[in-house]
Amino acid sequence: xxxxxxxxxxxxxxxxxxxxxxxxxxxxxxxxxxxxxxxxxxxxxxxxxxxxxxxxxxxxxxxxxxxxxxxxxxxxxxxxxxxxxxxxxxxxxxxxxxxxxxxxxxxxxxxxxxxxxxxxxxxxxxxxxxxxxxxxxxxxxxxxxxxxxxxxxxxxxxxxxxxxxxxxxxxxxxxxxxxxxxxxxxxxxxxxxxxxxxxxxxxxxxxxxxxxxxxxxxxxxxxxxxxxxxxxxxxxxxxxxxxxxxxxxxxxxxxxxxxxxxxxxxxxxxxxxxxxxxxxxxxxxxxxxxxxxxxxxxxxxxxxxxxxxxxxxxxxxxxxxxxxxxxxxxxxxxxxxxxxxxxxxxxxxxxxxxxxxxxxxxxxxxxxxxxxxxxxxxxxxxxxxxxxxxxxxxxxxxxxxxxxxxxxxxxxxxxxxxxxxxxxxxxxxxxxxxxxxxxxxxxxxxxxxxxxxxxxxxxxxxxxxxxxxxxxxxxxxxxxxxxxxxxxxxxxxxxxxxxxxxxxxxxxxxxxxxxxxxxxxxxxxxxxxxxxxxxxxxxxxxxxxxxxxxxxxxxxxxxxxxxxxxxxxxxxxxxxxxxxxxxxxxxxxxxxxxxxxxxxxxxxxxxxxxxxxxxxxxxxxxxxxxxxxxxxxxxxxxxxxxxxxxxxxxxxxxxxxxxxxxxxxxxxxxxxxxxxx
Numbered sequence: 174x175x176x177x178x179x180x181x182x183x184x185x186x187x188x189x190x191x192x193x194x195x196x197x198x199x200x201x202x203x204x205x206x207x208x209x210x211x212x213x214x215x216x217x218x219x220x221x222x223x224x225x226x227x228x229x230x231x232x233x234x235x236x237x238x239x240x241x242x243x244x245x246x247x248x249x250x251x252x253x254x255x256x257x258x259x260x261x262x263x264x265x266x267x268x269x270x271x272x273x274x275x276x277x278x279x280x281x282x283x284x285x286x287x288x289x290x291x292x293x294x295x296x297x298x299x300x301x302x303x304x305x306x307x308x309x310x311x312x313x314x315x316x317x318x319x320x321x322x323x324x325x326x327x328x329x330x331x332x333x334x335x336x337x338x339x340x341x342x343x344x345x346x347x348x349x350x351x352x353x354x355x356x357x358x359x360x361x362x363x364x365x366x367x368x369x370x371x372x373x374x375x376x377x378x379x380x381x382x383x384x385x386x387x388x389x390x391x392x393x394x395x396x397x398x399x400x401x402x403x404x405x406x407x408x409x410x411x412x413x414x415x416x417x418x419x420x421x422x423x424x425x426x427x428x429x430x431x432x433x434x435x436x437x438x439x440x441x442x443x444x445x446x447x448x449x450x451x452x453x454x455x456x457x458x459x460x461x462x463x464x465x466x467x468x469x470x471x472x473x474x475x476x477x478x479x480x481x482x483x484x485x486x487x488x489x490x491x492x493x494x495x496x497x498x499x500x501x502x503x504x505x506x507x508x509x510x511x512x513x514x515x516x517x518x519x520x521x522x523x524x525x526x527x528x529x530x531x532x533x534x535x536x537x538x539x540x541x542x543x544x545x546x547x548x549x550x551x552x553x554x555x556x557x558x559x560x561x562x563x564x565x566x567x568x569x570x571x572x573x574x575x576x577x578x579x580x581x582x583x584x585x586x587x588x589x590x591x592x593x594x595x596x597x598x599x600x601x602x603x604x605x606x607x608x609x610x611x612x613x614x615x616x617x618x619x620x621x622x623x624x625x626x627x628x629x630x631x632x633x634x635x636x637x638x639x640x641x642x643x644x645x646x647x648x649x650x651x652x653x654x655x656x657x658x659x660x661x662x663x664x665x666x667x668x669x670x671x672x673x674x675x676x677x678x679x680x681x682x683x684x685x686x687x688x689x690x691x692x693x694x695x696x697x698x699x700x701x702x703x704x705x706x707x708x709x710x711x712x713x714x715x716x717x718x719x720x721x722x723x724x725x726x727x728x729x730x731x732x733x734x735x736x737x738x739x740x741x742x743x744x745x746x747x748x749x750x751x752x753x754x755x756x757x758x759x760x761x762x763x764x765x766x767x768x769x770x771x772x773x774x775x776x777x778x779x780x781x782x783x784x785x786x787x788x789x790x791x792x793x794x795x796x797x798x799x800x801x802x803x804x805x806x807x808x809x810x811x812x813x814x815x816x817x818x819x820x821x822x823x824x825x826x827x828x829x830x831x832x833x834x835x836x837x838x839x840x841x842x843x844x845x846x847x848x849x850x
Contacts, residue, residue, distance in 0.1 A: 190214075190221060197451045198222045201229060201390070204445035205418040206438070210482045211425060211467070211778035212458025212741065219392060219420055220249060223265070224256040226390055233257075233264035235389035237410070240269055241398055243714060245739075249394070266388070270403055271363060274370035275710050278361075281373050281380050290706045292360040292571055292578040293713040297559055299323060299362055302580050306350045310343070322347045330364050331402050331432045358579045358611060367402050374409035385412035396421030400432040408444060415445060423478050424471050427735060427772045429765070439476065452480050456778075458741050460488030463784050465814045467777045473809050474767045482778075492815040493785045494807060495823065499798075500537045500749075502820060503787050507746050508541035511729055514744070515547075522548055526730040526742035528776045530755040534748060535731050548728030552736045558712060562671055562684045563691050567712065569661060572640055573647045574706040577611035589670035591636060597629040613640075639665070650702040655695040662688070734776040745780035747773070751788045751801045773806050786815075 187195055194214060197207050198221045209215035219238070227233060238253075240246045246267050254262035266273070279289055294302070303319040325339050326348040336348035355361060361369065374381045391411055393399070396419035399407070411417045419441065426435040441448060456464055464482050471477070497503040507527055514520040527538055535551065542549045558564070565588055571581035583602075587593045604624065605615040615621040616637050622630050646657050662668060668688070672681050700708040730742065734755075749755060756769035777784060788803045 187221065187225070190218070191455050193451060193453050193455065194218045194221070197453070198225045200418075200449050200451065201226055201231070202414070202416060204415050204441075204448035206396075206441050206448045206450045207418065207420040207453065208450065208478055208480055209420050209422055209453040210456060210480055211422065211775070212456040213453035213482070214455075214457055215394075215420060215453065216249065216252065218453065219394060220252040220256060222418065223253050223392065227257050227261060231390055233261050235387070236265040236392075237273070237388040237390070238265065238267040238392040238394065239273060239407075240267070240394045243269060243272070245269075245394065246272070269714065270406070271366050272711075272714050274366040274406075275714065277370045277373065277380075277384065278366065279707075279710075281377075282369065284373060284377060284380070285369060287356075287361070287369075288359050290359070290575050292358065292575045292581070292706075293366070293710055294355065294360050294362045294580065295558075295713045297564060298580050298584075301584075302354060303347060303351055306347050306354065310346055310350060317343060317347070322351070326351070327364050328432065330368055331400055333401065354579070357577075357609075359575060359577050360580075367406060371402055371406040371409065374406065381409055384410055388412075389414065390416045391418070393417070393419045394421075397423050397426035397435060397438045398428050398433045399437050401434055401437075404434070404437045404444065411445070417445060424474070424480070424771055425738060425775050427738060427768060427775055429768050439478065454480050454482055456482045456484040457486075458781055459484060459778060460486050460490075460780075460782060462488050462490070462492050462814070463777060463780050466492050466784070466810050467774055469810045469814060470770060470777065470806060471774045474770055476767075488782055490783045493818055494750075494815050495785060495787045495818045495820060496803070497787050497789045497820050499789050499791045500534075500793065501541075503748055503789055504537035504541035506787070506820070506823070507538065507748065507785075508545050508547060511542075511744075512545050512547060520744065522728045523730070524743040525746075526732060526737070526740075526744070526779065527746045527748060528732055528734050528737050528779065529748050530734060530757060530772070532733060534754075538731055538748070542729060542731075549731055550728045552730065552732040560684075560687050562687050565667070566658065566662070566688060566691055567709070569643075570647075570658065570705060571709055572613070573644045574709055576613040576640060576644070579605070579612045582612055586636065589665055589667060591665075592628055592632040593636065594629065597625055597633070600625060601633075647705050648703055650700075653696065654698070654700050654705065654708070655692045658692060658695055734772050737779050738775050741779055741781050743781045744783045745776070745785070747776045747784070747786045749788065749792075750786045750804045750807060751792070752804050753801070754792075755804050756806065770806060770809075773804075 187198055190198060191214075194217070197205070197218050201222070207215075207218065209218065223236060223238065226236060238246075238249060240249060246269055250262060250265075250267040253265065253267070266276075268276075275293070278287075278291070282291060283289060300319040300323070303322050307317055307319065307322070322344050325341065325344050326336060329336065329339050329348075336345045336352065339345040339348060355365070374384060388410060389412065391407070393407060398421070407417070419438070421438050423435055423438045426433060426438070429435065437444070459467070459482075461484055464484055468481055495506070497506065511520075511522075511525045514525075515522060529535060529538075539549065539551070558567070565585060568581035568584040571578050572585070576582060579602075583598060586598055587595075601612050601615050601621070604618070604621040605612045608615055608618065608621065610618075616633055622633055625633060643657065643661055646652070647654065650657075652660070668685060671684050671688075694712075695708070698708050698711070730740075732740075734747070750773070753761070755773060756766055760766060760769045777786075786807070788807070789801050791798050792801050793799070
């Protein structure tokens with residue numbers, strides 16, 4: 174590739190980086206560990222480093238950058254494109270671990286006894302299948318929930334164990350049945366994507382050599398969040414040149430409960446000997462007051478990689494620690510102050526964030542904001558792809574791509590109602606088990622269908638014809654995928670059926686809008702002939718809870734500290750900084766204070782300009798008022814680094830005259846707006 178084809182357009186200037194960032198960008202060979210503290214320009218450094226690779230002649234097709242969310246992958250790809258040109262950026266692979274595994278498995282999964290058109294099972298479908306298996310195996314007496322099975326089996330598999338190592342015998346038997354059902358349906362779940370891809374790379378020399386040759390330079394973002402399986406996958410992908418760069422911050426490792434292993438970053442040298450270690454410590458986000466508190470807190474963690482964040486940004490406001498009588502007063506104070514700074518200082522609602530340890534803490538905050546007519550956004554709302562009508566349509570598309578996906582088939586077998594009762598469905602399931610085939614195979618087997626009553630038999634035959642018709646249409650793509658889907662919905666009368674299921678006109682309009690949005694998604698994706706499975710895989714991978722795009726929503730942000738990682742806000746309130754809440758009581762009992770301390774550290778470093786931490790003297794738990802004590806973490810921050818404020822004294826402090834004038838002027842303006850609307 175010629176240098177002028179890179180499309181640099183003088184956009185990439187290494188001299189605009191600080192000394193540590195320049196060092197990271199220039200260090201392209203061998204293993205590199207970049208310790209990127211909070212707000213130190215990590216993404217800029219990583220994207221510039223990739224641009225430097227291209228500038229030095231690395232083939233774009235050999236560059237792989239791995240992230241944890243599709244949103245992060247898209248942002249990285251766009252920023253690299255801004256530096257090197259869109260055409261060159263398209264040749265690189267920037268994706269999540271799961272997306273990479275899909276690519277590997279689409280080519281190689283046949284070696285493991287699967288077909289290449291496998292289906293990816295996601296949250297709701299996974300729960301539905303396991304719920305059915307629990308019932309079949311006698312779960313009414315066991316009182317086991319699908320979530321318990323999913324959590325236990327996922328934890329076991331991510332530790333390299335099988336269902337046999339699960340302590341609870343009944344859960345182990347459900348997990349075994351679940352895995353057999355997946356294989357029978359030619360389906361995999363999210364854990365399988367990693368497990369199967371890692372197994373292929375580790376056990377098959379030919380596959381491993383192919384992918385090592387494909388990717389010559391590998392970068393992993395948010396490395397502190399990797400688990401043992403992802404680390405093993407990475408080790409199989411990295412070739413003999415060991416051109417691997419990992420970027421992360423052990424001080425922000427807060428997902429141990431989800432399987433992340435901090436040892437991956439703390440013991441990086443054990444996996445890739447003699448790495449170049451570069452520390453990014455210049456913080457561009459927070460004021461010195463905020464960073465001083467963050468540094469003082471995190472120093473109490475033992476075994477961490479030593480680093481101290483620094484900044485030239487001196488703020489005008491001190492960090493505050495405020496004692497509150499109870500959760501209602503805490504919520505009222507936060508809401509009143511946000512209302513005041515919005516009115517008098519013209520602070521945007523979106524500039525304010527309230528962080529908490531657990532979702533349950535949001536109720537009094539929501540109530541306080543609602544009563545003051547303050548708009549807010551809760552992170553973690555129901556996913557678009559979890560909506561009933563969207564899942565129905567996607568299930569049809571799934572069976573057009575892979576009719577052996579029993580779960581999707583059974584979801585729409587009688588949706589809309591077509592005279593195939595639950596009893597008939599059960600008979601078909603039993604027939605499929607006897608034949609040791611999928612339900613679809615049983616439906617296509619005349620001897621199996623013959624056992625149904627005449628009405629059900631006729632309706633099953635009609636349904637099979639419908640599926641075969643649209644399978645062929647999607648395979649040939651005589652029309653676009655969106656047009657074919659619209660034809661299907663019209664033919665089966667889906668909109669009319671959904672309208673009959675709605676309790677209000679508003680609900681009906683919302684569900685119709687969701688279907689139209691899905692059709693728009695299909696139009697934009699424009700899957701070509703034979704590519705429907707790839708589109709459905711991308712939908713499954715996009716359906717990630719942590720990727721709620723809060724930047725597109727308006728209002729004050731209410732968010733857990735786990736979800737806040739990677740975000741920043743001018744004004745941050747961290748509520749409930751109490752013993753038993755933060756640190757969580759369970760973490761105290763288990764002796765896992767280090768991760769709780771890192772969690773508070775992450776919360777503190779979200780604040781760009783102003784930070785307030787609050788704790789209560791009493792809090793209602795399980796319907797009872799309980800005494801609370803300040804978090805032990807507050808005692809680890811020297812008192813001269815923050816301003817302690819007593820709630821009663823704060824209430825009795827009169828506002829100055831100008832603040833009052835601005836406040837009431839803004840209130841009048843807001844009231845006038847309400848009247849006009």
